[in-house]
Amino acid sequence: MMNRFKPRLAVWPVDPVLRKLNSLAKLSPDEEALLRAAAEHRERAAPGEEIIGEGQAAQRPRLVVAGWAARQRVLPDGRRQIFSFVLPGDVLGFTARPATASPWSVTALTAFETLDGQSVAEAVAAGRAPGLAVAVAAFEAQGAQLLLDQMVRLGQLTAYERVAHFFLELQRRLQVAGLGDSQRFPLPLTQEMLADALGLSIVHVNRTLQQLRREGLIELRSGVAILLRPDMLSSISDYDSVGAMRLLDASQGVKRPA
Amino acid sequence: MMNRFKPRLAVWPVDPVLRKLNSLAKLSPDEEALLRAAAEHRERAAPGEEIIGEGQAAQRPRLVVAGWAARQRVLPDGRRQIFSFVLPGDVLGFTARPATASPWSVTALTAFETLDGQSVAEAVAAGRAPGLAVAVAAFEAQGAQLLLDQMVRLGQLTAYERVAHFFLELQRRLQVAGLGDSQRFPLPLTQEMLADALGLSIVHVNRTLQQLRREGLIELRSGVAILLRPDMLSSISDYDSVGAMRLLDASQGVKRPA
DNA sequence: CGTTGTGTTGAGCCGAATCAACCCCGGTGG
DNA sequence: CCACCGGGGTTGATTCGGCTCAACACAACG
Numbered sequence: 001m002m003n004r005f006k007p008r009l010a011v012w013p014v015d016p017v018l019r020k021l022n023s024l025a026k027l028s029p030d031e032e033a034l035l036r037a038a039a040e041h042r043e044r045a046a047p048g049e050e051i052i053g054e055g056q057a058a059q060r061p062r063l064v065v066a067g068w069a070a071r072q073r074v075l076p077d078g079r080r081q082i083f084s085f086v087l088p089g090d091v092l093g094f095t096a097r098p099a100t101a102s103p104w105s106v107t108a109l110t111a112f113e114t115l116d117g118q119s120v121a122e123a124v125a126a127g128r129a130p131g132l133a134v135a136v137a138a139f140e141a142q143g144a145q146l147l148l149d150q151m152v153r154l155g156q157l158t159a160y161e162r163v164a165h166f167f168l169e170l171q172r173r174l175q176v177a178g179l180g181d182s183q184r185f186p187l188p189l190t191q192e193m194l195a196d197a198l199g200l201s202i203v204h205v206n207r208t209l210q211q212l213r214r215e216g217l218i219e220l221r222s223g224v225a226i227l228l229r230p231d232m233l234s235s236i237s238d239y240d241s242v243g244a245m246r247l248l249d250a251s252q253g254v255k256r257p258a
Numbered sequence: 259m260m261n262r263f264k265p266r267l268a269v270w271p272v273d274p275v276l277r278k279l280n281s282l283a284k285l286s287p288d289e290e291a292l293l294r295a296a297a298e299h300r301e302r303a304a305p306g307e308e309i310i311g312e313g314q315a316a317q318r319p320r321l322v323v324a325g326w327a328a329r330q331r332v333l334p335d336g337r338r339q340i341f342s343f344v345l346p347g348d349v350l351g352f353t354a355r356p357a358t359a360s361p362w363s364v365t366a367l368t369a370f371e372t373l374d375g376q377s378v379a380e381a382v383a384a385g386r387a388p389g390l391a392v393a394v395a396a397f398e399a400q401g402a403q404l405l406l407d408q409m410v411r412l413g414q415l416t417a418y419e420r421v422a423h424f425f426l427e428l429q430r431r432l433q434v435a436g437l438g439d440s441q442r443f444p445l446p447l448t449q450e451m452l453a454d455a456l457g458l459s460i461v462h463v464n465r466t467l468q469q470l471r472r473e474g475l476i477e478l479r480s481g482v483a484i485l486l487r488p489d490m491l492s493s494i495s496d497y498d499s500v501g502a503m504r505l506l507d508a509s510q511g512v513k514r515p516a
Numbered sequence: 517c518g519t520t521g522t523g524t525t526g527a528g529c530c531g532a533a534t535c536a537a538c539c540c541c542g543g544t545g546g
Numbered sequence: 547c548c549a550c551c552g553g554g555g556t557t558g559a560t561t562c563g564g565c566t567c568a569a570c571a572c573a574a575c576g
Binding site (some may be wrong): 073075076077079080081083097100103104137141144145147148150151152154155156198199238241 | 410
């Protein structure tokens with residue numbers, strides 16, 4: 001509400017990260033400044049570029065400021081499972097152990113942009129940024145929850161329910177990062193990517209989306225998704241009853257009353 | 259090799275934990291003694307009993323010494339997804355943050371027995387048990403890998419592949435804990451539990467098992483599974499090519515050369 | 517003994533995959 | 547300017563993996 005109408009200074013690039021982390025724990029002015037300072041070293045990746053390889057040791061920590069990426073695994077015969085999407089506002093490589101091998105590869109799906117998070121990670125490790133430490137820990141916990149939700153989608157939900165559930169999750173995650181509102185959000189995914197995430201064929205994703213549109217529940221136009229009836233989607237997929245929803249809403253709870 | 263032939267004193271109850279953790283990092287005699295000392299306070303749970311509730315705060319740390327449990331989530335309409343199985347040798351509740359809510363419930367599937375891990379956890383936290391600290395961390399990493407494998411099973415593998423892949427995983431996990439050998443292992447699961455874990459109907463699990471038996475790949479008798487052709491199962495499910503296999507084998511690698 | 521839980525089997529159906537076109541659109545280059 | 551792509555989306559026809567429903571066998575147990 002406050003600054004959506006005034007993208008004045010071309011907006012700070014760190015904005016999504018700032019919003020996201022602030023929704024997880026109150027950050028001090030110092031901590032916010034620390035994040036803003038990170039805006040120095042940018043790094044870009046092109047669509048299809050592998051940002052972190054599977055089995056590779058932990059990378060330098062990063063703050064995602066623009067673009068989407070996928071955490072995924074590709075089978076020898078070409079099938080691929082996308083475990084989760086990396087969105088603006090997310091952080092990468094902040095979990096301590098530097099020696100551990102990544103259990104998945106992270107691949108850019110669109111033009112992708114990150115900031116160096118080294119200084120931030122050091123401040124957190126040194127105990128100089130307690131708010132950030134809490135936020136990062138909460139972020140990790142939320143990520144774990146989202147993975148379990150994804151598992152429930154794959155194992156128990158029908159195609160129709162899966163898409164509904166997934167769209168609600170995206171809407172909420174993106175809104176927290178300051179992208180999109182309670183109904184509308186950017187969706188730069190092809191149907192193939194959706195298929196690989198939801199464990200469905202491209203054709204069937206297409207037909208399921210059509211059904212949702214036909215029924216007036218969603219609208220898709222040029223990279224933007226609109227949830228016309230979030231309530232319906234929610235009841236279709238039982239979204240509010242289980243899983244990471246609680247965390248995402250708790251996040252908003254922290255943010256809103258301010 | 260050393261003590262398998264001499265289950266002399268009715269075997270230490272901590273044995274599975276000892277083996278499992280030792281496979282992840284070399285434990286010092288002190289550390290092993292610490293684990294053995296934990297054998298004091300036992301705790302039992304009956305089948306169906308909920309050991310940790312979803313959303314509940316972290317529990318007292320425990321060492322699992324006997325029985326199976328499931329990490330799961332139940333949907334409002336009764337569908338349930340089992341994320342993973344808790345086996346003897348596993349540890350529960352060792353991850354630091356005491357305030358975090360559990361993202362799943364843990365429910366005993368069989369008679370289930372744990373030891374109090376409080377003293378162990380404290381020693382680890384205080385830095386007095388570096389070997390254990392490494393082992394526990396590795397255990398967590400492996401658990402995360404197993405979750406991703408499960409996700410790939412649900413999202414990409416056929417029923418036939420899922421069962422083959424899953425059986426191989428169980429065989430390896432149990433062997434590390436000293437239960438079963440390279441072909442044979444205890445399998446106290448009903449077909450319903452298998453179905454809920456693998457995202458299949460009971461009937462179809464039944465038929466898939468029959469197919470595997472008919473083809474001479476497995477044998478199931480009174481709570482014991484026998485993998486007659488592990489090699490075939492492996493090629494069916496592409497098991498060795500991806501995922502937690504590497505970790506499980508690495509584990510055995512650490513243990514064997516000793 | 518009935519009862520209950522687990523496994524097994526058959527029949528039929530349906531959700532989703534596959535195969536195969538075809539359209540549209542934004543390049544790109546002649 | 548147009549012809550030619552290639553990627554993404556859409557559609558129909560068909561197949562098939564897996565589900566549902568329903569019955570039955572069997573063992574464990576009170």
